[in-house]
Amino acid sequence: MTTTEAPIPVRSPLPQGLAGQTAVILGGSSGIGLAAGAMLASLGARVVLNGRDEARLDAAVERARAAGPDGDVRGVAGDVADDDAIEEVFKRAGTVDHVLVTAGGLGGAGPITEVTRDAARGAFEARLWSVLSTVRTAVPAMAAGGSFTLTSGGLVTRPRPGLAVPVGVVGGIETLTKALAVELAPRRLRVNTVRYGMVDTPLARGGIGAGADEAGDRAFAEAGLQAPLGRWGTADEAASAVLFLMANPYMTGEILTMDGGQTL
Template sequence: MTTTTEPAPVRAPLPSNLAGRTAVLLGGTSGIGLAAGELLAASGARIVLAGRDKARLDAAVGRVSAAGTAAEVHGMTADATDEEALEAVFRRAGTVDHVLVTAGGPSGVGPITELTGDAVRAAIQTPAWTAAAVARAAVPHLAPGGSITLASGILVARPRPGMTASISSAGAVETLARALAVEFAPARVRVNAIRFGAMDTPLLRRNYGAAAGPEGDAAMAEAGRGLPLGRFGTAEEAASAALFLMANTYMSGEVLTVDGGQSLL
């Protein structure tokens, strides 16, 4: 990590300011990460998408390339839990301005006494380790004024039975964001987390057993009706919070909630 005595740069805190900046999206091939790629493309950013599945990656590169006037769109298969794979992603990316980590981990759904010990350990460790591994690999490449954004969820604020392992990991991710904001501040690198409510993505559809397409749309509309705003959030609404945190050069150490009021009820 390169430290500096110069203060962090001041930029107009608008998404238009992301034009020409390089953003690396670990988990950029689906859901919130893919939506962030599309929004960044509309802002004219240079985008590096990474995920494990090659077919999903190729489709995502196509969608992001078609979404706007991206300076460049690159795709790399990588497992974000693997430090060597992360080194390769950041070597290829070169100087990076922003990193978004939406790669999660195993769900670990079930009462903590009924899951196997291995399942509990993996659900607690994987998301927090992934976020830490990405931060370690990214920081030597991040320019002053750059940012890292991590993903959490509102169950941290409103725990539900059967979700203990994954909630614990999300809590660790939030703590990690605040600790890294302090540790990376001398490099003028900002770190934040976003606490997402239930957002309509392939992940949430898997949880509800809902397919992509019109039949799944109807099931998701029905499932979201009881929420404060009468529906789940969209992947774009979630992703726009990530662009806000990237663009605003005075946001650091924050856990931003995007949940349409879900955590209030």
């Protein structure tokens, strides 16, 4: 393990301090990851977006590029469940300051009496091993003061029946956050997680059967009326929590809940 005697650099904790830094976003072609990519580009950061579907990734790169003054945004397609694909992303990214992982679904759902070893292993590899593999690959390419931001969800504290495997796996991301924060602090790297409630993204819309059209907007807005603040979160609101954690050099080991009070 590389350690350094020098403390973590003091930098502006404002999002504007991310200008000129490089951010890799695994799961950056849609939803929260894309919103974070566009926001980072708008601040003058260099952005590398990843996702599996190449057409969706190309469109996302165009959108994020349009948001930025320099348009330094590129895409590297690949599945985070594939170690080689993760290596390729970081090989193409060069020196990296910040990594956001939003990729990986909620596989393995079903009653506990019907859970199979294969399903549980698949969920672990898609969501938790992909994070471990990302971190071990990225660390050697990262500069002091850099950060990882991981993603979990409110189901971890308010589970529902039939979700033991996905909730167990995503809960692992939260404990991993603290373990990695301690392990990587001597390298002056930070690790945090944002725990989201319902956020308006293609994933969340798909979950309630709402599309991207006007009817989908209405259905999503109506469903969100039950939330404490009368609506669910926007992808930009979700992304701004990520930028806060990336930019503030004194944030590490934190599970930041961003759910508009949904878990209260």
